[in-house]
Structures are given as C-alpha cells and as structure tokens.
Amino acid sequence: MxxxxxxxxxxxxxxxxxxxxxxxxxxxxxxxxxxxxxxxxxxxxxxxxxxxxxxxARTRSIGLAVSAISNPYFTEILQGVESSALERGYGLLIADPHDDPEHERKAVGLLHERRVDGVIVAPSAEPAGLLEYLARREIPAVFLDRLVGDAHDQVCAENARPVEQLVDHLAGLGHIRIGLVAGLPGLSTTTERIAGYRAELERHGLPFRPGLLAEGHSEARGAEDAVHRLLASPEPPTAIITANNVMTIGALRALRTAGLGVPDDLALVCFDDFSWADVFSPGLTAISQPSREVGATAVRLLLDRLEDPARPPRTVRLPCDFVHRTSCGCVAEAPDRPLPGTPGLPGKDPVS
CATH class of the missing domain: 1.10.260.40 (lambda repressor-like DNA-binding domains)
Known part of the structure; x- marks a missing residue:
C-alpha cells in the first residue's frame, strides 16, 4: 500500500x-x-x-438525524444531503430519531461521539433535550423541514402558502366543507399548514369548523382514524386535504373502508407529492416539496457555519409546486402545472 x-x-x-x-x-x-x-x-x-x-481537527463528516426509514419524504431529503456532501468531499453518518425526543437526543449524541464536524437534524415536536445538548457541547447544527426558534441555521419548504393554494383550488370548485388531516402537534410544519388552511377559509368567507380539522399525527394509522372521525361528523367534508404523504395513504385506506370513491364521492388533495402519486386512479393532486434542494441547502448552511462560526443564523424557505391531477375532481388536462398564481419556468410553457 x-x-x-x-x-x-x-x-x-x-x-x-x-x-x-x-x-x-x-x-x-x-x-x-x-x-x-x-x-x-x-x-x-x-x-x-x-x-x-x-x-x-476536522473529520470531513456530517451527521444526519432524520426519520428517513419511516417517511419517504425524508428519504428524498437524504439523497439531497448525501449528493451535496459528497460533492464537497464530506462523508455522511445517518441516524433515525423516529420523531421521538429521547431517541433524538441519543441519536445526535451518537453522531457527536463519532466526531462529525456538524449535524443536520429534523427536530421532533419536543426538541428541548436536543437544543440543550447542542448548546452545551457547542455543536454546529442545521435544522431542516421543522423550524425551532431562531438560534440555528434552518431550511424548510413553504408551508402556509401551498395549503392556501389547495384550499383556494377546492373552494373554486364549489366545496364549502373542506377538511384537513393535520400532522403531529408541536411541529412547525403542522402549525403553519393549519394557519394557511384557516387563513384561506377566511379569505373565501368560509367558517372555520373545528370538527373538520382532525389530527393525523403524521402517521398513516393516525390519518386513517382521523378520516373516519371526519366522515362521522354531523356535516362531513366534501373535500379533504392531507398534510403529508404518509397520511395520504391512511386517508385512502379510510375512504376505501367507507366505500367512498375519489373524486366522485369526495375530493382528496395532499401536501407532499411522491413518485407514484400519478399511478393512482385518479392521480393525486398534490403539493410537491423541493426535497432534494432542502437537503442540499442544509449542507451548504452547515459548511458556511463551519467556515464562519460567528455568522448570524439564517432561515431559508423554499417554494413548492402545485401538481394538478384529477383527485380534486378536475378533468385531466396535463400531468402537472405550476402553483396557481406563480409564473412558470423561464423559457418553458406553464403547462409541462
């Protein structure tokens, strides 16, 4: 050798x-x-x-703590982190915190023990232990997807505006009882998506009905139970928005169990597009997040932090795309289109 x-x-x-x-x-x-x-x-x-x-005093390695095994959205983020890190000569160590606060702190601690130069974390709904650990050991860290305060560099997709666009689209189709299956309480993504839902209902003059907002806890089983609750309400929704891709699966199971068809009996749209959403019949109208770009941006923020530890923390929000299919009840026109109200890509027809 x-x-x-x-x-x-x-x-x-x-x-x-x-x-x-x-x-x-x-x-x-x-x-x-x-x-x-x-x-x-x-x-x-x-x-x-x-x-x-x-x-x-550097290992040229990055620790990544996300629930990539249980959530396909984070799998795409992982791909963005890995490709960006390798491009810059950094290796990647991965731990799955399972969205559990105690497991999260242990996972980050394990990465720290491996002497990574910094960590990228999708924080849980109760990140106090994580924040204390990072601060006490002065570990360079970037939060992705979920925002926590303003003391760290962070990157996420827009949350409120895309949900507003989904509500606007459904209201424009004549729906006045629009349900939302929300994510895990305590996450910034959940709070912001609910805020967008309520704001757009108000803009259309539609009352906010607490009975049409159900917690799905960001899980398929939780969403399945949530949809059953929505359907059992005195005035059930005629359209449902699911707040992430995993909950979309649970919602579809619940509707199948109830013998309801999409969109003939009920319109369904979702936050988070996924690679096989277009093979459903009907195809799922969805918000597509820039998952890989989120991951790549997290790496850039972390390396900038390593280069200049004293720089002010930054929060980056990335725009989403509206993918128009037919689960909303519209007639099929094209595979997708830009988010309503936003321009298409330069030099491209707005319908692609």
Whole structure:
C-alpha cells in the first residue's frame, strides 16, 4: 500500500507539501498541487482519515438525524444531503430519531461521539433535550423541514402558502366543507399548514369548523382514524386535504373502508407529492416539496457555519409546486402545472 513518503518521492516534493495538499492547511502552487494529485492517482494512495483529523481537527463528516426509514419524504431529503456532501468531499453518518425526543437526543449524541464536524437534524415536536445538548457541547447544527426558534441555521419548504393554494383550488370548485388531516402537534410544519388552511377559509368567507380539522399525527394509522372521525361528523367534508404523504395513504385506506370513491364521492388533495402519486386512479393532486434542494441547502448552511462560526443564523424557505391531477375532481388536462398564481419556468410553457 502506497504511503505519503511514496507520493512525495513520485511528485518530487516534501512529505509536508503532500500533507498541505491533502489537508488544505497551507496554499500550494497550482503546478505543485497537480503533481501531488497526479502522484496520488498513479499510486492509488488512500489518505488516512483519522490521521488527517488529528492535523485539521476536522473529520470531513456530517451527521444526519432524520426519520428517513419511516417517511419517504425524508428519504428524498437524504439523497439531497448525501449528493451535496459528497460533492464537497464530506462523508455522511445517518441516524433515525423516529420523531421521538429521547431517541433524538441519543441519536445526535451518537453522531457527536463519532466526531462529525456538524449535524443536520429534523427536530421532533419536543426538541428541548436536543437544543440543550447542542448548546452545551457547542455543536454546529442545521435544522431542516421543522423550524425551532431562531438560534440555528434552518431550511424548510413553504408551508402556509401551498395549503392556501389547495384550499383556494377546492373552494373554486364549489366545496364549502373542506377538511384537513393535520400532522403531529408541536411541529412547525403542522402549525403553519393549519394557519394557511384557516387563513384561506377566511379569505373565501368560509367558517372555520373545528370538527373538520382532525389530527393525523403524521402517521398513516393516525390519518386513517382521523378520516373516519371526519366522515362521522354531523356535516362531513366534501373535500379533504392531507398534510403529508404518509397520511395520504391512511386517508385512502379510510375512504376505501367507507366505500367512498375519489373524486366522485369526495375530493382528496395532499401536501407532499411522491413518485407514484400519478399511478393512482385518479392521480393525486398534490403539493410537491423541493426535497432534494432542502437537503442540499442544509449542507451548504452547515459548511458556511463551519467556515464562519460567528455568522448570524439564517432561515431559508423554499417554494413548492402545485401538481394538478384529477383527485380534486378536475378533468385531466396535463400531468402537472405550476402553483396557481406563480409564473412558470423561464423559457418553458406553464403547462409541462
């Protein structure tokens, strides 16, 4: 196996110069740098990551704590984090906190013990233990999807406005009893989506009916129970919005059990598009979140924080797309269209 001494000999430089190239600890002239990199490639030299971390106090690794196994939305975010991290020369360690506050703190602690340079976390609904752990150990951290205060860098998709667009679309089709299956209480995504739902009902002059708002707890089974409650109310909804993709599955199960068809008996639209939403019959009208962009932005925020620890925290919100299919009751026109009221991509027809 080739060593740094072999690389230095092949490149005609000192071992210290090879170290500076590998660890970026001192500027090296372009020609010298190229000679070292060519020697590394020729010899198949593999740097010792542990030794490098002793020199730089960095492991060039990022910890990611999201419930990627149980939620396909976070799987797409993971892909965005991984590709962006690898592009910048960082490895990725992953832990699943299962949206449980205690498990969350332990998961982040485990990542910290592996000496990651920083962590990216989708916080639970009760993140006090996580916040205390991060603050006490001064761990660089970025929150994604769910916002918590303003002391950390954060990135998420827009939440209120897209739900307003869903309500507006359904109200425009004549629905006056629009139900919402909301997510886990305590999450910023839940709070903001409910706020958008209520604001748009008010804008259309429709009363907010507490009986048409049901908690699905961000789970398929919870959403299934929530839809059964909505259907059993004295004035059941004629249209339902589900607040994430997992709850959409639960809602569809409940409607099937009740013998109701979509959209003939009840319109259904959802927050979170997913890769197989268009294979349903009817296709699901949905809000598509920029999942991979959320993940890539989280990496950029974390690396910026590592570069400049004193910089003010930033919160980034990314726009969503409205994917128009037929579960809302509309006649099929095209696979999708931009969010109503927003321009299409430059140089493209607004219907794609």
């Amino acid at each position: 080739a060593t740094m001494v072999d690389v230095a000999r092949r490149a005609g430089v000192s071992v210290a110069t090879v170290s500076h190239v590998l660890n970026e600890t001192r500027p090296v002239r372009p020609g010298t740098r190229k000679a070292v990199l060519d020697a590394i490639d020729d010899l198949g030299y593999i740097p010792n990551t542990l030794a490098r971390s002793l020199v730089t």
